Amino acid sequence: MALDLKEHFVKYEALVEMVDAIFSRVKTEYPKEVFCREKCSDCCYAIFDLTLIEALYIKDRFLKKFSGKPKNDLIEIADKTDRALARMKRDAFMEVRKGADELEIVGKMSMERVRCPLLGKDDLCVMYESRPITCRVYGIPTATAGKSHICGRTNFKQGEPYPTLNMDKIYTQLQLFSAQLIQDIHSTNIRMHEMLIPVSMALLTDFNEDYMGIKKNG
Structure with a gap:
C-alpha cells in the first residue's frame, strides 16, 4: 500500500484515544461489572465489519508488523475466515x-x-495495539440505533442505568474520516467511504491505487 495516509491515520488515532479513555473511565467506575482481562477472547468471535479508514489502518499496521512466514500464515487464516463469512452472508x-x-x-x-484471524493460538490478539474500535469497547455498555448492547460476560445488568457509549456517533465519525480520505486522494469511487469490510478481507485486500480508484497520470 503505497498511499500516504498519515494525516488521516492521525485523526483516526485521536478518535481511538478518546474511545480508550471512555472505556478506562467506565472500567474505573464499574470495576466489578467490566469483565475484560487478558485471554478473555469473547469479542474475538463476534462478527462485525470495519469502515474504510479502519480497514486501511489495520492493513497498514499489519504490513509493518509482519513479513515472511508469519505474514503468510495469517493471510492463509484470513482467507479461510473470509470464505466462511462469505458463505454465511x-x-x-x-x-x-x-x-x-x-x-x-x-x-x-x-x-x-x-x-478472528488475528486471534493467536494463545488466545491473545496478535495486533492488540492496533485493534479496531469495536474490539476496544466490547466490554462496556454501548448503544446502536437506539438499542443497548452489553457483553454476555460482564456483570452489567440489562435495563439498569449505566454510562453508555453511543456507537452511532462513533460510526458517523469513522464514515466522515473515510469520506474525507476518498475526497483527498481524488478517488473516482466517490461512494467508497460507504464500504464495510470484514477484518479478514482487510488483511487480504491490496489497497493499491487501482483499488482505491486513483487515476494515474498519463
Whole structure:
C-alpha cells in the first residue's frame, strides 16, 4: 500500500484515544461489572465489519508488523475466515430472498461465532495495539440505533442505568474520516467511504491505487 495516509491515520488515532479513555473511565467506575482481562477472547468471535479508514489502518499496521512466514500464515487464516463469512452472508441473503424477515436474519447473524484471524493460538490478539474500535469497547455498555448492547460476560445488568457509549456517533465519525480520505486522494469511487469490510478481507485486500480508484497520470 503505497498511499500516504498519515494525516488521516492521525485523526483516526485521536478518535481511538478518546474511545480508550471512555472505556478506562467506565472500567474505573464499574470495576466489578467490566469483565475484560487478558485471554478473555469473547469479542474475538463476534462478527462485525470495519469502515474504510479502519480497514486501511489495520492493513497498514499489519504490513509493518509482519513479513515472511508469519505474514503468510495469517493471510492463509484470513482467507479461510473470509470464505466462511462469505458463505454465511450468502446463506443469509438467500433466506431474505425467500421471504425471511430481514431483521430476524440480522439478529441471527449477530449471534454467529467466527474466530478472528488475528486471534493467536494463545488466545491473545496478535495486533492488540492496533485493534479496531469495536474490539476496544466490547466490554462496556454501548448503544446502536437506539438499542443497548452489553457483553454476555460482564456483570452489567440489562435495563439498569449505566454510562453508555453511543456507537452511532462513533460510526458517523469513522464514515466522515473515510469520506474525507476518498475526497483527498481524488478517488473516482466517490461512494467508497460507504464500504464495510470484514477484518479478514482487510488483511487480504491490496489497497493499491487501482483499488482505491486513483487515476494515474498519463
